[in-house]
Amino acid sequence: MKKLLCTVLLSVAAMGFVCLTTAKAASVKIGLMCPLTGKWASEGQDMKNIVSLLVDQANARGGMNGMTVELVVEDDAGDPRTAALAAQKLASSGVVAVIGTYGSAVTEASQNILAESEIVQIGTGSTSVRLTQKGLPLFFRTCPRDDAQGVAAGAAIVRGGYKKVALLHDNSSYARGLAEESQAVLKKAGVNVIFFDALTPGERDYNAILTKLHAADPDLVFFTGYYPETGMLLRQKKEMGWNVAMMGGDAANHQDLVKIAGVDAAEGYFFVSPPLPQDLDSQAAKDFLAAYKAKYNSVPVSVWAVLAGDAFKTLEAAIAAGKTDAAAIAEFLHGLKGLQGFSGELGFDAKGDRLGEFYRTYTVAKDGHFALQPK
Amino acid sequence: MEQFFQQLLNGLAVGGIYALVALGYTMVYGVLKLINFAHGDLFTIGAYLGFTLLVSCKLAGMMPVTLAVLLVFVLAGLFVALIGYLLERTAYRPLRRADRLSAVVSALGASIFFQNAVMLVSDARTQVFPDFLRPTFTVHIFGMGVPGVRLLIIAASVLLMLGLWAFIQRTRTGAAIRAVAIDQGASRLMGINVDRIISLVFLIGPGLGGIAGLMVGLCYGQIDFVMGWGYGLKAFIAAILGGIGNIPGAMLGGFLLGIIETLAAGYIAIAWKDAIAFCVLILILIIRPTGILGERTADKL
Numbered sequence: 001m002k003k004l005l006c007t008v009l010l011s012v013a014a015m016g017f018v019c020l021t022t023a024k025a026a027s028v029k030i031g032l033m034c035p036l037t038g039k040w041a042s043e044g045q046d047m048k049n050i051v052s053l054l055v056d057q058a059n060a061r062g063g064m065n066g067m068t069v070e071l072v073v074e075d076d077a078g079d080p081r082t083a084a085l086a087a088q089k090l091a092s093s094g095v096v097a098v099i100g101t102y103g104s105a106v107t108e109a110s111q112n113i114l115a116e117s118e119i120v121q122i123g124t125g126s127t128s129v130r131l132t133q134k135g136l137p138l139f140f141r142t143c144p145r146d147d148a149q150g151v152a153a154g155a156a157i158v159r160g161g162y163k164k165v166a167l168l169h170d171n172s173s174y175a176r177g178l179a180e181e182s183q184a185v186l187k188k189a190g191v192n193v194i195f196f197d198a199l200t201p202g203e204r205d206y207n208a209i210l211t212k213l214h215a216a217d218p219d220l221v222f223f224t225g226y227y228p229e230t231g232m233l234l235r236q237k238k239e240m241g242w243n244v245a246m247m248g249g250d251a252a253n254h255q256d257l258v259k260i261a262g263v264d265a266a267e268g269y270f271f272v273s274p275p276l277p278q279d280l281d282s283q284a285a286k287d288f289l290a291a292y293k294a295k296y297n298s299v300p301v302s303v304w305a306v307l308a309g310d311a312f313k314t315l316e317a318a319i320a321a322g323k324t325d326a327a328a329i330a331e332f333l334h335g336l337k338g339l340q341g342f343s344g345e346l347g348f349d350a351k352g353d354r355l356g357e358f359y360r361t362y363t364v365a366k367d368g369h370f371a372l373q374p375k
Numbered sequence: 376m377e378q379f380f381q382q383l384l385n386g387l388a389v390g391g392i393y394a395l396v397a398l399g400y401t402m403v404y405g406v407l408k409l410i411n412f413a414h415g416d417l418f419t420i421g422a423y424l425g426f427t428l429l430v431s432c433k434l435a436g437m438m439p440v441t442l443a444v445l446l447v448f449v450l451a452g453l454f455v456a457l458i459g460y461l462l463e464r465t466a467y468r469p470l471r472r473a474d475r476l477s478a479v480v481s482a483l484g485a486s487i488f489f490q491n492a493v494m495l496v497s498d499a500r501t502q503v504f505p506d507f508l509r510p511t512f513t514v515h516i517f518g519m520g521v522p523g524v525r526l527l528i529i530a531a532s533v534l535l536m537l538g539l540w541a542f543i544q545r546t547r548t549g550a551a552i553r554a555v556a557i558d559q560g561a562s563r564l565m566g567i568n569v570d571r572i573i574s575l576v577f578l579i580g581p582g583l584g585g586i587a588g589l590m591v592g593l594c595y596g597q598i599d600f601v602m603g604w605g606y607g608l609k610a611f612i613a614a615i616l617g618g619i620g621n622i623p624g625a626m627l628g629g630f631l632l633g634i635i636e637t638l639a640a641g642y643i644a645i646a647w648k649d650a651i652a653f654c655v656l657i658l659i660l661i662i663r664p665t666g667i668l669g670e671r672t673a674d675k676l
Contacts, residue, residue: 197644197645197646198645199645200646200648200649202602203605204595204597205388207385207388207389207525208385208386208641208645209640209645211381212641212645215378228597228599231596231597232595232596235596236595239511239522239524240520241513241520256500256501256503260501262596
């Protein structure tokens with residue numbers, strides 16, 4: 001009995017060794033760093049689900065460039081210190097590239113460790129501007145930068161043909177930043193900003209502000225703050241009988257907006273925002289989300305997790321083109337343009353920032369739901 | 376000029392609410408020399424209570440909407456009055472003979488208690504009143520379209536204040552309230568039941584505050600558990616501006632503060648409106664330390 005067991009064990013070990021050596025020859029290891037525990041755990045779980053599904057799909061198609069893909073997942077707990085450890089573990093596990101992670105500060109803690117180990121990193125929910133200002137040649141991101149929203153908002157205003165814009169923020173650093181960036185963009189585009197001021201958030205009565213705005217007679221009011229104040233402004237604007245167009249940023253993207261404003265007052269209001277996963281309209285995204293739903297019986301909660309899938313797509317393109325070491329992959333990615341991803345076209349500039357428009361415009365439809373506008 | 380009148384009306388609507396809430400502060404201060412810091416939260420409770428009755432209990436579906444809203448105004452006023460009465464019995468009366476600071480701390484504690492209770496019972500999220508509960512007509516005055524709700528708010532607050540004014544000036548109980556405000560000891564010697572008068576004040580003030588809260592909820596459509604803080608602070612200032620302890624002063628202070636705020640927002644800078652309103656307050660207090668209509672100095676706090 002003992003002898004039999006020994007033989008079985010030995011043969012299993014031998015088989016395992018053979019497998020390992022053959023796998024080593026024709027596999028590529030990709031790391032995924034995401035918050036599987038901690039406050040952003042649901043985000044991390046979605047990231048893991050998405051990338052695992054994509055890896056399975058790639059392997060089912062015969063791998064990338066003939067090589068099977070191995071996914072190494074490390075938990076960063078949404079915490080910079082844990083992220084540093086996770087990055088070290090990934091670096092010693094022999095991955096060629098790392099996807100992740102969510103949170104700029106968390107990503108930043110892993111940046112230098114991965115850079116020193118010469119591993120490509122593609123951030124997914126890391127919007128802080130400075131991440132790509134450090135001259136790291138192997139760092140990329142599929143998410144937009146913090147200042148991209150102002151550009152997107154400015155573009156939407158120019159597209160809409162508005163000539164006299166009133167900008168209103170609520171003095172929060174987010175809303176003020178967006179208002180200032182939009183102002184700069186609009187100035188460059190030759191659109192008149194005839195009004196720039198801030199309201200006090202949390203108040204109930206904005207009639208004084210609206211009366212003043214009305215006197216300035218803009219053809220568009222752009223309030224960059226959050227949905228409760230936006231809802232009040234829309235409602236009180238309607239009560240005044242003033243039918244000016246109004247728009248907002250992604251802080252307005254909340255269904256309560258319509259409840260607060262009332263459907264009548266909210267209709268026609270539009271805002272720029274990252275698209276929600278279920279609203280993504282590319283065929284690739286629809287197919288993928290169907291497969292995702294079939295496997296996990298849910299839909300990713302936010303678009304940031306979907307960006308991990310986009311990061312995988314860019315790596316897949318690089319490896320399929322025969323690039324296997326970090327330097328070659330990075331070179332390929334720097335020149336990448338117009339790759340069809342889930343959240344739109346993918347590409348990177350010289351700094352590693354994502355190219356192509358990511359923000360989309362939503363309009364409140366007649367029945368009060370947020371309708372994604374075609375590009 | 377049209378814009379000026381529009382802003383004036385905006386200011387009157389905002390000020391009407393300030394004035395109603397300020398009445399609660401000033402009445403309590405008048406008889407007890409106590410700033411009831413929980414008053415703003417009673418205002419919140421009024422709004423939430425109305426929301427619960429109208430939306431969650433579906434009172435609005437059982438009868439004509441106007442009737443339901445009027446009924447809920449009465450119910451909310453009565454219920455908040457009851458809470459005000461209980462507040463006085465539990466948090467203030469045991470401290471009546473204690474150091475003045477103890478009562479102030481007790482008031483702050485009650486405020487924190489109410490705020491958290493509302494948050495825990497309902498939700499930390501903003502609650503939204505459905506649209507159909509509000510009158511939506513527009514009135515045209517001198518060619519300006521004015522939302523009917525604003526006129527109703529102004530009218531309702533003026534009516535409530537006039538009613539209170541008549542009650543205080545024309546009835547025996549009102550005379551008793553005035554007497555207690557002037558001298559509690561002497562009132563007691565004259566056969567006035569001081570405790571009962573104080574309880575009455577704690578029924579009227581919070582009742583009006585609760586009604587104001589519901590008015591804000593219905594008019595602006597959204598309520599949250601911290602809404603009382605902002606209104607409470609502004610109303611407190613309005614009460615001081617008019618002369619704390621003085622009922623016409625609270626009304627005047629409320630309307631004045633509302634108008635100053637809207638005019639500052641309309642003609643100077645929106646972001647600076649509160650700063651400007653407070654500067655005006657400081658100026659008035661420098662010139663008249665007792666407030667515009669105040670007779671006694673607010674030296675107790």
